[in-house]
Amino acid sequence: MLRKVAAALLLATAIPATAQTTPPKLIVAISVDQFSADLFSEYRQYYSGGLKRLTQGVVFPKGYQSHAATETCPGHSTILTGSRPSRTGIIANTWFDLSIAREDKAIYCAEDESVSGSNSGDYVASPIHLKVPTLGGRMKIANPATRVVSVAGKDRAAIMMGGPTADQTWWIGGAQGFVSYKGVATPPLVAKINEAFAQRLTQPNAGFDLPQQCVAKDFPVAIGAGKSVGTGRFARAAGDFKAFRASPEQDAMTLVLAAGAIESMGLGKQAQTDIISIGLSATDYVGHTYGTEGTESCIQIDRLDRELGAFFDRLDKDGIDYAVVLTADHGGHDLPERHRENAMPMESRADEALTPKALTATIGAKTGLTGKKLIWGDGPAGDLYFDKGLTAAQRAKVEAETLTLLRAHPQVEAAYTKPQIAAVPSPSGPPESWTLLQEARASFDAQRSGDILLLLKPRITPIVDPTKGYVATHGSPWDYDRRVPILFWRKGLTHFEQPLGVETVDIMPTLAALIALPVAKSEIDGRCLDLVAGEGTSCPAQ
Ligand SMILES: [Zn+2]
Numbered sequence: 443m444l445r446k447v448a449a450a451l452l453l454a455t456a457i458p459a460t461a462q463t464t465p466p467k468l469i470v471a472i473s474v475d476q477f478s479a480d481l482f483s484e485y486r487q488y489y490s491g492g493l494k495r496l497t498q499g500v501v502f503p504k505g506y507q508s509h510a511a512t513e514t515c516p517g518h519s520t521i522l523t524g525s526r527p528s529r530t531g532i533i534a535n536t537w538f539d540l541s542i543a544r545e546d547k548a549i550y551c552a553e554d555e556s557v558s559g560s561n562s563g564d565y566v567a568s569p570i571h572l573k574v575p576t577l578g579g580r581m582k583i584a585n586p587a588t589r590v591v592s593v594a595g596k597d598r599a600a601i602m603m604g605g606p607t608a609d610q611t612w613w614i615g616g617a618q619g620f621v622s623y624k625g626v627a628t629p630p631l632v633a634k635i636n637e638a639f640a641q642r643l644t645q646p647n648a649g650f651d652l653p654q655q656c657v658a659k660d661f662p663v664a665i666g667a668g669k670s671v672g673t674g675r676f677a678r679a680a681g682d683f684k685a686f687r688a689s690p691e692q693d694a695m696t697l698v699l700a701a702g703a704i705e706s707m708g709l710g711k712q713a714q715t716d717i718i719s720i721g722l723s724a725t726d727y728v729g730h731t732y733g734t735e736g737t738e739s740c741i742q743i744d745r746l747d748r749e750l751g752a753f754f755d756r757l758d759k760d761g762i763d764y765a766v767v768l769t770a771d772h773g774g775h776d777l778p779e780r781h782r783e784n785a786m787p788m789e790s791r792a793d794e795a796l797t798p799k800a801l802t803a804t805i806g807a808k809t810g811l812t813g814k815k816l817i818w819g820d821g822p823a824g825d826l827y828f829d830k831g832l833t834a835a836q837r838a839k840v841e842a843e844t845l846t847l848l849r850a851h852p853q854v855e856a857a858y859t860k861p862q863i864a865a866v867p868s869p870s871g872p873p874e875s876w877t878l879l880q881e882a883r884a885s886f887d888a889q890r891s892g893d894i895l896l897l898l899k900p901r902i903t904p905i906v907d908p909t910k911g912y913v914a915t916h917g918s919p920w921d922y923d924r925r926v927p928i929l930f931w932r933k934g935l936t937h938f939e940q941p942l943g944v945e946t947v948d949i950m951p952t953l954a955a956l957i958a959l960p961v962a963k964s965e966i967d968g969r970c971l972d973l974v975a976g977e978g979t980s981c982p983a984q
Pocket residue numbers: 475476513514515726771772
């Protein structure tokens with residue numbers, strides 16, 4: 443009996459020591475698209491699966507995607523590069539290059555626009571725009587035997603986390619299931635999973651039961667044109683891919699592929715450490731389609747928790763020594779119509795007058811420069827670009843009129859010019875206390891950024907009409923879109939929680955330290971987070 447107690451004590455002290463000193467065999471980096479710090483904390487008391495496990499590790503409940511352009515592509519580019527969008531070059535999902543020959547001047551962040559006949563909506567997927575290496579890329583340089591796998595619901599998530607040298611990069615390309623770069627042969631595993639995908643899609647879904655914590659959320663919110671959101675349970679007809687994509691079913695399929703890849707490629711069973719990045723995109727589709735506070739998001743988080751639990755259980759069963767990080771590419775903001783029901787009467791939608799089309803008409807009339815597309819942009823917020831064909835005098839006039847109009851508009855918080863942002867040093871210090879200009883600087887690229895950056899006031903949703911597509915979104919410089927959880931877990935890691943702000947760019951150097959991979963500080967924006975509670979450190983000596 444005594445011996446048994448002594449052995450148990452020995453084990454209790456031995457496990458944390460192992461977690462601190464030996465590299466894990468597999469790094470599992472998970473991004474839950476649009477999993478805001480607010481969603482994380484709202485449902486935290488109900489977690490019972492994978493999310494519960496992660497809250498028992500090292501918890502940073504207020505991580506920051508610290509930059510202003512809180513979109514999917516920039517956000518994913520920060521997670522495994524240690525670099526802000528100003529360094530990764532991924533400043534938006536879509537930016538504009540008015541000098542390219544093709545008619546469509548928009549550049550999708552994960553396309554190769556040099557492919558003839560392509561455009562930003564019908565493109566050839568490519569990692570060429572990512573300017574810095576990912577953790578997997580660095581691991582492969584240090585040891586070419588390293589296996590690097592990236593799977594996601596969205597191409598930009600898989601590509602920005604895996605990087606150009608990943609062994610396998612797969613994302614959901616449509617009803618056909620998982621696809622990869624052009625010309626990549628489909629391995630038997632992916633073919634098998636795509637069969638299961640097709641089978642699942644051809645079956646209707648009767649919808650999910652409403653968990654107890656979702657009951658109070660079950661009321662309809664009218665959005666106009668006789669439409670409402672807030673009471674859905676993901677019932678869908680057979681073959682309805684769009685409904686499948688905006689439901690927990692999507693993440694379940696992505697995790698099936700992730701688990702299958704780990705097993706079939708023997709990840710975590712080799713001499714070296716391998717890495718898999720997993721982009722779970724459904725929470726974002728659900729948030730955009732139904733908002734973040736209805737039964738839909740509530741069910742989605744509940745299912746996500748369970749699916750992650752089953753995924754981790756499978757890795758445990760296979761005896762893999764893995765370290766997990768889970769975070770998000772950006773936060774989120776519920777639709778104004780429900781916010782107004784929930785004590786936020788000031789919530790509104792952006793004025794149509796702020797769209798690039800309306801600005802072009804107004805400024806054209808003011809300057810007499812009509813018949814030209816004067817101002818280019820991706821909606822009523824973000825980067826705006828002036829037509830390249832203007833003379834210096836015309837351009838100065840257009841810029842002056844645009845700035846006057848924007849700065850006088852009641853919904854506009856700031857309209858910064860390119861030189862104004864470029865003049866700001868790369869920010870440092872707590873991300874929770876940066877100025878808007880500092881946030882703008884963190885997602886600024888001299889070649890790709892617009893001539894003007896338009897930032898709306900808080901609590902204004904940059905979707906003018908919710909009846910024509912998405913009802914809610916993110917993308918603002920406000921903390922509801924910047925704050926994301928950052929959770930680290932490994933067997934034996936002692937729990938602690940740090941409520942102060944850290945950045946998603948801190949994730950890469952933190953993971954690199956776990957596997958003793960040196961990363962030059964001058965190459966990144968992040969810092970190593972010490973995952974050891976109390977004395978000792980998981981970071982390299984300073
Ligand atoms: Zn996203």
